[in-house]
Amino acid sequence: MPVLNYIQAVKEALKEEMERDEKVYVLGEDVGVRGGVFRATEGLYEQFGELRVLDTPLAESAIAGVGIGSAMYGMRPVAEMQFADFIMPAVNQIISEAAKIRYRSNNDWHCPITIRAPYGGGVHGALYHSQSIEAVFANQPGLKIVMPSSPYDVKGLLKAAIRDDDPVLFLEHKRAYRLLKEEVPEGEYTLPIGKADVKRTGSDVTVITYGLCVHFAKEAAEKLEQQGISTEILDLRTVYPLDKEAIIHSASKTGKVLLVTEDNKEGSIIGEVAAIISEHCLFDLDAPIQRLAGPEVPAMPYAPTLEKEFMMNPDKIEAAIKDLAEF
Amino acid sequence: MATQRINMPQLGESVTEGTISNWLIKEGDQVDKYDPIAEVMTDKVNAEVPSSFSGVIKEIIAIEGEVIEVGQLMCYIETTESNAPEQTQQKQPVEKTSTQQSDRSMKNRYSPAVMRIAQENDIDLTTVEGSGKNGRITRKDVEKIVKEGKQVSRSDKAQVEETSQNNEALEEFTPPIIRRKSVEARPGDREIPVTGLRRTIAQNMVRSKTEIPHAWMMIEVDVTNLVAYRNAEKDKFKENEGYNLSYFAFFLNAVAKALKKFPELNSCWAGDKIIQRNDINLSIAVAHEHELYVPVIKNVDEKSIKGIAKEIHQLSRKARTGTLSKEDMEDGTFTVNNTGSFGSVESMGVINYPQSAILQVESIVKRPVIIDDMFAARDMVNLCLSLDHRVLDGVICGAFLSHVKAILESISSDTTPIY
Numbered sequence: 001m002p003v004l005n006y007i008q009a010v011k012e013a014l015k016e017e018m019e020r021d022e023k024v025y026v027l028g029e030d031v032g033v034r035g036g037v038f039r040a041t042e043g044l045y046e047q048f049g050e051l052r053v054l055d056t057p058l059a060e061s062a063i064a065g066v067g068i069g070s071a072m073y074g075m076r077p078v079a080e081m082q083f084a085d086f087i088m089p090a091v092n093q094i095i096s097e098a099a100k101i102r103y104r105s106n107n108d109w110h111c112p113i114t115i116r117a118p119y120g121g122g123v124h125g126a127l128y129h130s131q132s133i134e135a136v137f138a139n140q141p142g143l144k145i146v147m148p149s150s151p152y153d154v155k156g157l158l159k160a161a162i163r164d165d166d167p168v169l170f171l172e173h174k175r176a177y178r179l180l181k182e183e184v185p186e187g188e189y190t191l192p193i194g195k196a197d198v199k200r201t202g203s204d205v206t207v208i209t210y211g212l213c214v215h216f217a218k219e220a221a222e223k224l225e226q227q228g229i230s231t232e233i234l235d236l237r238t239v240y241p242l243d244k245e246a247i248i249h250s251a252s253k254t255g256k257v258l259l260v261t262e263d264n265k266e267g268s269i270i271g272e273v274a275a276i277i278s279e280h281c282l283f284d285l286d287a288p289i290q291r292l293a294g295p296e297v298p299a300m301p302y303a304p305t306l307e308k309e310f311m312m313n314p315d316k317i318e319a320a321i322k323d324l325a326e327f
Numbered sequence: 328m329a330t331q332r333i334n335m336p337q338l339g340e341s342v343t344e345g346t347i348s349n350w351l352i353k354e355g356d357q358v359d360k361y362d363p364i365a366e367v368m369t370d371k372v373n374a375e376v377p378s379s380f381s382g383v384i385k386e387i388i389a390i391e392g393e394v395i396e397v398g399q400l401m402c403y404i405e406t407t408e409s410n411a412p413e414q415t416q417q418k419q420p421v422e423k424t425s426t427q428q429s430d431r432s433m434k435n436r437y438s439p440a441v442m443r444i445a446q447e448n449d450i451d452l453t454t455v456e457g458s459g460k461n462g463r464i465t466r467k468d469v470e471k472i473v474k475e476g477k478q479v480s481r482s483d484k485a486q487v488e489e490t491s492q493n494n495e496a497l498e499e500f501t502p503p504i505i506r507r508k509s510v511e512a513r514p515g516d517r518e519i520p521v522t523g524l525r526r527t528i529a530q531n532m533v534r535s536k537t538e539i540p541h542a543w544m545m546i547e548v549d550v551t552n553l554v555a556y557r558n559a560e561k562d563k564f565k566e567n568e569g570y571n572l573s574y575f576a577f578f579l580n581a582v583a584k585a586l587k588k589f590p591e592l593n594s595c596w597a598g599d600k601i602i603q604r605n606d607i608n609l610s611i612a613v614a615h616e617h618e619l620y621v622p623v624i625k626n627v628d629e630k631s632i633k634g635i636a637k638e639i640h641q642l643s644r645k646a647r648t649g650t651l652s653k654e655d656m657e658d659g660t661f662t663v664n665n666t667g668s669f670g671s672v673e674s675m676g677v678i679n680y681p682q683s684a685i686l687q688v689e690s691i692v693k694r695p696v697i698i699d700d701m702f703a704a705r706d707m708v709n710l711c712l713s714l715d716h717r718v719l720d721g722v723i724c725g726a727f728l729s730h731v732k733a734i735l736e737s738i739s740s741d742t743t744p745i746y
Contacts, residue, residue: 255440255466283443286466
């Protein structure tokens with residue numbers, strides 16, 4: 001089985017889907033001749049031509065709008081936002097149009113668009129290239145937000161997103177692009193959207209997180225295992241809507257829950273996870289639900305020391321798990 | 328060979344914990360069954376803990392000065408006896424001894440999961456050792472108990488108490504939920520730690536006042552004859568016997584006689600029944616410095632005035648020297664409190680749980696009274712009765728008090744010989 005990194009898994013999923021279905025096409029800034037700033041669409045222009053690999057102007061609202069319109073007419077667009085930070089001009093298109101069209105038209109229309117966007121920090125990207133934007137979109141019924149944590153999940157989930165008949169926001173952690181590598185099967189497989197995944201089973205503390213933080217949590221858990229602390233890791237994979245059943249199951253299992261996100265703490269995805277747990281798991285809880293998140297600071301700083309302070313890392317997670325285990 | 332636990336035994340009713348004052352053995356010592364292994368100080372008595380097994384002391388868990396709850400582990404013993412019912416428990420708490428001495432502030436903070444599991448499985452959390460931070464009982468701790476099936480359930484514990492003690496009324500008591508603001512000391516205030524005995528007094532008082540519906544009565548008694556009789560005899564008595572002929576002995580004698588006639592007051596509430604005691608054992612309150620002891624004079628109805636006076640004298644001396652034994656404090660059925668000794672003329676006593684009444688004998692004071700339409704100077708005393716209104720009513724208590732009054736007012740060398 002070939003070992004792919006995260007970005008290669010993106011490329012493979014796109015290529016396979018474009019080969020499978022000629023209605024699938026990609027559009028975005030520099031996705032064509034250039035092959036994307038992160039090389040996610042490398043070779044697609046050559047293979048599928050300029051009509052299926054569209055270079056667009058620097059206008060995110062247009063990228064989303066064109067994609068949404070074509071999706072409603074039967075195409076399967078995969079729109080790329082060069083950085084998630086730049087998705088803001090497209091918010092109106094995504095929230096008010098894509099997410100609502102099925103409901104608004106009483107099921108006459110639907111919008112099978114996938115919008116890919118690299119998010120997250122730790123790459124010296126500073127303010128405009130480090131943001132986590134998932135929480136902005138995470139209360140819009142009609143929209144799904146998928147945030148895979150590994151190359152294997154990327155391929156299976158991206159293919160599922162493209163085949164989904166409704167809009168999917170597909171957020172890829174840019175630091176993971178070349179950091180994470182694993183064996184990814186060639187050819188056909190998809191993973192279910194809306195389902196969380198137990199990445200590690202354990203009995204002392206449950207860590208619930210998503211994206212790159214899953215990787216950090218795994219590293220922390222491995223270290224703690226040598227100290228006799230057994231950690232369960234639940235990867236949300238889809239952060240909206242949340243997989244309540246899996247959250248309740250994993251939280252109830254240990255009764256000690258650590259929620260981790262790279263995003264700012266207040267109003268983040270994990271706050272919603274905490275709410276689900278407190279609604280359903282009170283009599284299984286053995287400790288207060290703990291949140292580990294970025295500080296309430298407007299943006300990821302550029303100075304490396306401050307960026308390091310802001311970013312999530314395995315040491316922070318390890319300390320938090322240990323605290324809970326000892327409680 | 329098997330490793331056995333020796334736990335803190337129940338050293339008297341309502342005793343829940345004891346302080347190890349002295350280990351009499353050390354690790355590696357050979358002991359026989361019933362050999363004393365440690366001296367334990369409870370809030371009521373000092374006692375020796377006997378070994379439950381013959382064998383070699385393997386590990387001493389509780390350290391001197393440490394407060395150990397009843398049923399908690401004191402030490403391990405390697406026995407020479409076979410059949411070992413509690414063998415499964417042997418290893419578990421070893422590693423926890425270090426935390427035991429440190430911060431235990433989370434011991435009684437139960438998480439929702441712990442409370443649920445404890446309730447579902449009838450686990451008494453006060454007997455569980457917590458492995459969490461600051462002694463907290465974790466979900467895993469209780470799950471382990473459930474898994475190993477060795478829970479000390481509430482009902483089991485209650486049974487143990489019931490068979491070892493005749494305190495039938497105790498089990499229905501549920502401690503009140505106390506929500507109070509913490510009281511902070513201000514600069515210059517003196518903080519006095521609450522010692523075992525003070526804490527027991529506090530607990531017993533709270534228990535009595537929260538569980539027992541108290542009602543009160545008072546009666547006035549003319550004890551002029553008694554005063555005259557006692558004054559005539561006291562010097563000779565002191566000379567012959569070496570201790571005082573106190574008024575209190577006469578009052579106890581009168582109360583015992585009245586209880587014989589009204590056994591309803593010599594009883595206690597036992598939830599679904601009222602238990603009327605056959606013996607008349609009077610608890611008397613003896614204060615010493617900042618402590619209050621309540622020793623018992625047994626079978627007062629069978630004793631002469633001299634016999635009662637002697638026991639009052641002996642018990643007071645023991646209380647002052649701190650040598651009251653567990654037996655001295657047990658089995659009281661009714662309490663008489665000599666409040667007059669510190670000048671009180673009227674008081675509302677708190678019933679000595681689980682008894683059903685307490686009588687306060689107030690100061691004897693000379694007062695003008697009208698007898699046959701004429702003023703007379705008489706020695707008067709108030710008797711104040713607190714009664715458990717579940718057990719007793721005003722009519723019976725009134726009759727009881729009137730009878731005590733009649734006995735006291737008719738006291739003379741004819742009716743009440745001293746010997």
